[in-house]
Amino acid sequence: MNIVLLPAFPFDHRMWLAVAEDLSRDGHEIALPDIRGLGEAPDWEEHEPATLTALARDVIRMLDALQIDKAVIGGCSLGGYISLEVLRQFPERVQGLILVDTKASADTEEQSVARQGRIKEVKATRSLDGILGGIENRMLAPDSLDDAEVMKLFHDMLIDVRIDGVCHLLDAMSKREAYFDELQKTKISVLSLRGESDSVSTLEDHEFIVRNAASSKHVEIHKAGHLAPLEQPVEVANAIREFLRSF
Numbered sequence: 001m002n003i004v005l006l007p008a009f010p011f012d013h014r015m016w017l018a019v020a021e022d023l024s025r026d027g028h029e030i031a032l033p034d035i036r037g038l039g040e041a042p043d044w045e046e047h048e049p050a051t052l053t054a055l056a057r058d059v060i061r062m063l064d065a066l067q068i069d070k071a072v073i074g075g076c077s078l079g080g081y082i083s084l085e086v087l088r089q090f091p092e093r094v095q096g097l098i099l100v101d102t103k104a105s106a107d108t109e110e111q112s113v114a115r116q117g118r119i120k121e122v123k124a125t126r127s128l129d130g131i132l133g134g135i136e137n138r139m140l141a142p143d144s145l146d147d148a149e150v151m152k153l154f155h156d157m158l159i160d161v162r163i164d165g166v167c168h169l170l171d172a173m174s175k176r177e178a179y180f181d182e183l184q185k186t187k188i189s190v191l192s193l194r195g196e197s198d199s200v201s202t203l204e205d206h207e208f209i210v211r212n213a214a215s216s217k218h219v220e221i222h223k224a225g226h227l228a229p230l231e232q233p234v235e236v237a238n239a240i241r242e243f244l245r246s247f
Helices: 013-024 052-065 078-089 109-125 135-139 148-159 163-174 180-185 203-212 233-244
Strands: 002-006 029-031 071-076 094-100 189-195 215-221
Touching: 002 013, 002 052, 002 078, 013 029, 013 148, 013 233, 052 078, 052 163, 071 078, 078 094, 078 163, 078 180, 094 233, 109 163, 135 148, 180 203, 189 203, 189 233, 203 215, 215 233
Parallel strands: 002 029, 002 071, 071 094, 094 189, 189 215
Antiparallel strands: none
């Protein structure tokens, strides 16, 4: 089965590597693209509006290049938003949906204003210290903070974060719309995964996803925070493996 797994903001494909390696042993073809402006992905074009629609089209261009008609699309946090946007714009290309540590709602006005404020701060200082300082405590479960392997990869990815990419993606997230209608209309299977210690995407956020999707399942990942695929890759891979058996 063809599977696309998208990373969380502001990380790259490396957060999914262990999960992809595990699932590939079952014969699945896994694509791990970076999100434009981060990782190995190209930068945004000058003056190009930053939107989730543009990021969804990037996914479709990749599928076209690989000559893949349909795939299971999944992502963590921002990757989940992009997965939902692919469902909105290109429902015929989505075989199933995996939503990890994310939500289907739009930013509140307060959240949107806060993101725009972060953009102004980053552009004025040309520094990501205000965004990335202490980010591990906001994103990771306590057990993960004591895991040397997890922390090394976490910080390795942060070293490569690009300022302009962060600004564009903050802007795109601040302007996203809710995806409740798309979930209610779709007949595809939806897997909802959440780290049990995730303080960014709440259990209520995921319960709303499950209630709105006709064919859905929710799994809590123990000893994980907002980056469950990085923190507990074996448990995440097992949950996805079980989900794929329904196809």
